[in-house]
Amino acid sequence: MSNNIVSRLKRKKIEEVLDAGTRMDGRGLLQYREMTLKTNYLEKSEGSAEVKLGKTHVVIGVKAGLGTPFDDTPDEGVLMVNAEYTPVAHSTWEPGPPPEGAIELARIVDRGLRSAEILNMEDLGLVSGEKVYIVFVDLYVLNWDGNLIDACGAGALAALRNAEIPGYKVSKTNEVSETGKTIKLKLRCEPVPITIYKIGSHFILDATADEEEVADGRLTVTFDEKGNITTMQKSGSVGFTLDEIKKCINIAKEKAAEIRSLTVASK
């Protein structure tokens, strides 16, 4: 959505190719790049996943620890999703506080997991108002070539599914101590976000960085395995008609099932 002369030329070319029914890299409009998903390959985190989607490369780490609950939910554990745009991932990314894009990425993945109630937060409470489990999901972008939301969403699900967090027990005097055993996180559902990009009158899946840069907007729809929608987010400075929204929902529903099966296979 940048507007320098280069991206305007890029936009022209990309649109021409889309008009002809294909993509710059020869893919179909709704075709994903090859996604490879590796889980539990990091020893020092409780759960992990590495997702490669074309040249997009993200690492997702799950860490769990003890902390204090929020005031309004004293008996519930906490799930936090954070995204890092590392400067190594793209020439235009700089060190410093997270840019808007990183915050939006973390928030969409976070809301996708939490509004689907993927974890029973009450299971993660230990001592009311004092000690609960805090589960951090860090999305770490190592190379950016577009479609981070889908890559991170799939990776977060795979990492959580395989996570084993340290077990704690609570004594009668509310002392919390480690049991020395690990427990698996119980997932109640399997939300997967799918992002549809709009370029002119075209809708495409799995946009590359170039396509993302020239896109007018996008719509992310998160589906759980029962076919319910758990999060939506429209972004970019164009509107969508109701018919376009319906079309995107249908595209996402089909694709989400496919990506979900990939995250299962990664086990």
Place this chain on the structure above:
Amino acid sequence: MSKPKTKRKSKKTFERLDGRKVDELRPITIETGVIPNADGSAYIEMGRNKIVAGVYGPREMHPKRLSKPNMGVLRVRYHMAPFSVDPRRSPAPSRRDTEIGMVMSNALAPALFLERYPRSVIDVFVEIIQADGGTRCASINAAAVALVDAGIPMKDLVAACAAGKMEGNIVLDLGDYEDKKGEADVPVAYMPKLEEVTLLQMDGILSVEETEEAIKMAIEGCKKIYEIQRETLKKKYGMTEGESVAEAEETETDEEPEEPVEKPEEEAEADEE
């Protein structure tokens, strides 16, 4: 978080906390020109939401590197007063605030001619004085009116409201309690003349059919809010149906926004809550 109820209660027995019908909006009042220093401003009360929006610009962009050589930038800062919610919140911007500023900008930009303002910025500052659920939608309603008040040409007004699911029923314009306890929340912004949705988010659990029903209901709500926004602007600028076309064109070419006709009422900052 409450467990979603799968059972759908019959609409007859379902009663909303504030007695509204399922497709009824909360009372809305909008006032323009509430910040004399701003180029345009608006104050909205939507239920117990009390929100001020001010517009500065188009003006030079600072920092310069954020400007675009061939078009203007619409920058929206959404900020909640520490006393706007219970318990008090830190005045530092949260991740949620940053995201809402961004989605608001995306919701309003389609209505503007940003290509007319290269290297410039239009700043929209939104201050939540009191929050009562649906602040992002109420903020968009106020910001759209404030942009008109600033004399900025627009393709259409942008109206916003949410629909959601409460105890198995799809309902319009969730209040604070419904927002927190409901099963889903679908904020929508809409340009009624262009028939385009410019903000669409969703949190919760809904089937595809329910999602579509909620979006449609929210669009109907937006159309009603659109009328309120128009009435507010007509009242301020004294336009009647007959002369509105000529007048509107005049304001479009006018560089300076009209001076507020009367001194704005003190905004309800000394809030009774």
